[in-house]
Amino acid sequence: MSPMTAEQARDPDHFPGLAVAIPLGVQHVLAMFVSNLTPAIIVAGAAGFGFGSPDPAPMIYMIQMAMLFAGIATLMQTIGLGPVGARLPIVQGTSFAFLPVMIPIVAGQGVAAMAQLTTAAVIGGLFHACVSSCIGRIRFALPPMVTGLVVLMIGLSLMRVGVQYAAGGVAAQGTPAYGAGTSWMLAGIVVVVTLGLSFYGRGLWSTASVLLGLLAGYGVAAAMGRVSLAPVAAAGWVMVPQPFHFGFAVSFPAILGFCLMGFISAIESIGAVSAICEGGAGRPATDRELIGATSADGLGTALAGMFGAMPNTSFSQNVGLIAITGIMSRHIVTIGALFLILCGFAPKIGALITTIPIEVLGGGVIVMFGMVASAALSILSGVAWTQRNMLIFGVALSIGIGLELEPDAVSHLPGTLRIILTSGVLPAALVAVILNLAVPDRVSAA
Incomplete structure (x- = not known):
């Protein structure tokens, strides 16, 4: 195969061939995999049916839907559906931005609270899609000082969750196990390996550093006898998504919160689209691309909520990956989306994720939420x-x-x-x- 020209590399419609597209598509999935699943795990834990609960089935379902609808929403962006979608290499995933609103709604309320949350996601997502056409006209009200503050608040609001997980989880609070040295050791291994690979790794080793750090912590936890694969054996081979899996319940606080956060998510997507076009194609984003991207955000969130998943948005880490590879092809991201959809139908993958000790996940969460705050400082540096x-x-x-x-x-x-x-x-x-x-x-x- 002849090498790509510079013009082909910057063309979103160019297909570089399967030999290039498949590994790069999988690389996009590895870059966002852990971040995509973490919000669902945090919401399940806040509601009271997370790690260590007697029945892991609701959390497994949420994990599966996070993968499935991240893939479907990504296809909306790369392939498009009429006016919906930017038709650019944009990877969609579960949004951290909504967590500060979602956690108070479900805190300690169990599975029943998920009906309010997912119903609000449907209504808020549709509202988000409807107002996408006017997002460009209200950008004047959201300068970098405001958007940077919002991103910083998201990171600061969630840092407590990372420390709680690393210390043993909310369920362990008040017991001698909370804050034990072994818990912090497992979390520390994840942090050290992640940082080491990020600083000194190359290619996939650096791109998937958080995932590899979790695998390192998981291996040590398994050697300590902290891992049980019983949930994997009990899980089925195929999971079919169910409309309104958690039910339908109207909560005005949840709906208002989702609608307001929809504006924040839209601005995040505008930033991601602008960065992709300027960094990957050397041109500013068009109005059609911006409107298509934000409408896909909203419809993707509404569709995910309809089947019991969390709201989604464009993932900035994948924007950086495009800058690193220098290849703008949307078809590469389409292949990654298909891989996510396949994973979403395989509940044994979700069951395997629930076997990760919470301290190991805590190490990864500390890194991820720290990076959210760091991204905010980068935005604010231009103020x-x-x-x-x-x-x-x-x-x-x-x-x-x-x-x-x-x-x-x-x-x-x-x-x-x-x-x-x-x-x-x-x-x-x-x-x-x-x-x-x-x-x-x-x-x-x-």
């Missing part, structure tokens, strides 16, 4: 830190973190407002947007 911007950022950050740390401060408010205000992300974003629009843009010395 002109005038006195105005520092005050807006500081007030929004203070209110967002303060209400999340002290939720009883708004205990007298109605339930809907209480959930929204204590999410951390939404109050910080709303305050930042309002102040940014209301305060005159005077350049003052910082």
Whole structure:
């Protein structure tokens, strides 16, 4: 096979052949695999049917649907469906952005709370798709200071989860096992291996560093007798997705939270599409590509919610992978999407994931959420830190973190407002947007 020309490498419609497309497609899956599954695992744990629960079946189902609908939503982006989809090499996956809103809704409520969550995902996703056409016109209200603050709040809101997992999980709190040295050792192995491969590995070794770090921790845990494969033996070979698997239940706090976070997710996707076009094709993204990408976000979230999965969005780590390989072909990502769909129908894969000790997962989560916060700092580095911007950022950050740390401060408010205000992300974003629009843009010395 003759090598690709520079023009072919930058062409989204060019197919480089199966010999190139298959390994690169699998590489895209490896880069996002752990991040795609983690939100479903965290939500299941917050609801009370996560790791260590007597019945792992609901979490296995959520893991399978995370893979299946990440693949389907990715196909919407790469192949397109009418006006839906950017027809670019965009990888979709389960979104971390919604976690600060989802966790308070399901906290300790069991499987029954999932009906409210998935129903809200359907309605919020449809709302997201409907407003996608006007996203470009409201970008002026979301400068890097606001989007960077939102991403930072997402990372900060979730760091507690990583430490809880690394110490033994919420279920172990109050027992001698919580915070034990063996727990931190397992989490530490994952962190050290992940960092070592990220810094010194090349190619797949670096791209899949989090996955390989988890495998290293899993191997040590297995040697310590901490792994049981009984769930894998009990799981079936094929799982068929069921519409409204968890039921249908309307929760206004959940719906409002999902609709508001839909705007944040849309801005994330606009950033990903812009980065792909500028870095991979050397041109700005077109309006059609931006509208198609954000509408695919919304419809992908609605479809996932209909079958019991979490909302999804474009994955930034795969944007970076395109920059590394220098190949813009959307057909490569299509092959990765087909691989995800196949995994989604195989429940033994989900059952195997549930055998990972929670401390091992905690090590991976610490790295992932730390990277979310680091990405925010990268966005914020381009902000002109005038006195105005520092005050807006500081007030929004203070209110967002303060209400999340002290939720009883708004205990007298109605339930809907209480959930929204204590999410951390939404109050910080709303305050930042309002102040940014209301305060005159005077350049003052910082």
